[in-house]
Amino acid sequence: MRHLINILDFSIKEVEELIDLADDIIANPEKYNEACKHKILATLFFEPSTRTRLSFESAMLSLGGTTLGFSSASSSSASKGESVADTIAVVSGYSDILVMRHPKEGAPFVARKHANVPIINAGDGGHHHPTQTLTDMLTIKHEKGRLNNLTIGLCGDLKYGRTVHSLIEAMSRYTGIKFCLISPKELALPGFVKKNCLEKEGVEYQEFTDLEEAMPQLDILYMTRIQQERFIDRDEYIRLKDCYILTKEKMELAKDDMCVLHPLPRVNEISVDVDDDKRACYFKQTLYGKYMRMALILKLLSLKDEKEKDDGKEIVLSETKCSNPHCITTIEQEIKPLTYVDDHGTTRCAYCDKMIK
Numbered sequence: 001m002r003h004l005i006n007i008l009d010f011s012i013k014e015v016e017e018l019i020d021l022a023d024d025i026i027a028n029p030e031k032y033n034e035a036c037k038h039k040i041l042a043t044l045f046f047e048p049s050t051r052t053r054l055s056f057e058s059a060m061l062s063l064g065g066t067t068l069g070f071s072s073a074s075s076s077s078a079s080k081g082e083s084v085a086d087t088i089a090v091v092s093g094y095s096d097i098l099v100m101r102h103p104k105e106g107a108p109f110v111a112r113k114h115a116n117v118p119i120i121n122a123g124d125g126g127h128h129h130p131t132q133t134l135t136d137m138l139t140i141k142h143e144k145g146r147l148n149n150l151t152i153g154l155c156g157d158l159k160y161g162r163t164v165h166s167l168i169e170a171m172s173r174y175t176g177i178k179f180c181l182i183s184p185k186e187l188a189l190p191g192f193v194k195k196n197c198l199e200k201e202g203v204e205y206q207e208f209t210d211l212e213e214a215m216p217q218l219d220i221l222y223m224t225r226i227q228q229e230r231f232i233d234r235d236e237y238i239r240l241k242d243c244y245i246l247t248k249e250k251m252e253l254a255k256d257d258m259c260v261l262h263p264l265p266r267v268n269e270i271s272v273d274v275d276d277d278k279r280a281c282y283f284k285q286t287l288y289g290k291y292m293r294m295a296l297i298l299k300l301l302s303l304k305d306e307k308e309k310d311d312g313k314e315i316v317l318s319e320t321k322c323s324n325p326h327c328i329t330t331i332e333q334e335i336k337p338l339t340y341v342d343d344h345g346t347t348r349c350a351y352c353d354k355m356i357k
């Protein structure tokens with residue numbers, strides 16, 4: 001059985017098949033009306049969501065299936081102390097495919113081991129968000145006509161922004177990609193993405209603290225929200241929260257065909273007067289999300305008999321516990337510490353990919 005925990009769980013070919021399937025769904029929606037008849041999608045959201053959860057539900061209903069689930073940890077037995085493993089083992093019996101979002105990094109990695117249905121990661125802490133990336137790629141393909149030869153500006157919270165991490169991992173596999181990483185120093189891209197993806201794959205990147213300086217060269221500007229809920233120091237959040245605001249004036253520095261994306265929700269980082277600009281694609285992006293999730297549900301259900309993909313990491317039991325306060329291992333004591341050694345010889349937690357100190 002196949003799962004989608006990390007965008008790299010799918011090969012480039014599989015991602016392209018998903019894009020083609022989403023395009024066929026857009027062109028011929030009636031063909032898919034009953035494609036998931038009698039199938040049940042479970043949506044387990046231990047953390048808030050509007051677009052991701054509702055687009056998954058809308059996707060399953062448009063495929064003729066049904067949905068069940070919860071939209072907050074407080075309305076599930078997690079609030080009584082039930083583990084992720086037990087929740088997944090139970091809900092696997094009530095559904096054919098399961099989508100989960102959790103505030104702790106590595107929670108879907110735990111879930112996968114206890115599930116007998118495909119698991120889709122809809123966001124784990126500040127780690128990964130592969131279905132947003134598939135949505136972003138479908139949007140880029142439609143708006144720019146290609147997935148290669150692009151200069152992509154990523155602006156805002158690159159430290160905790162999980163959509164950014166997954167998008168970098170996915171787009172680094174294409175040729176002619178350059179990333180402009182625009183963030184305050186405190187919110188720079190973490191080592192597990194910079195070292196194990198950009199540097200490992202030899203992808204060109206440049207770091208900026210100033211949005212205006214990067215703007216003229218961008219084909220895509222991917223704005224992100226400063227992830228308030230991940231900050232340990234509230235004063236730091238207050239100091240950084242309005243560090244980038246995209247305005248109509250700043251848009252004058254951009255190429256005529258630059259495309260502005262944002263996974264949403266926006267807080268203050270794109271001024272509403274940018275919404276009328278033909279380059280503002282973030283609301284279109286939300287609609288692509290529904291079609292891509294229809295394609296993903298169909299694909300994972302059709303791959304049920306396939307073997308799980310081996311990501312090549314040699315994972316071993318460790319004596320040292322992960323010290324990342326956002327890692328799932330810090331709240332669920334019975335989870336065994338697991339590690340792997342990356343290509344730079346650094347030992348990392350198998351759940352959250354943070355360096356083991």
Ligand code: NCD
Pocket residue numbers: 051052123129132162163224225263264265
């Ligand atoms: C993002 C998320 O949850 O990571 N939203 C989404 O899924 N569309 C971005 C965010 O919350 O800032």
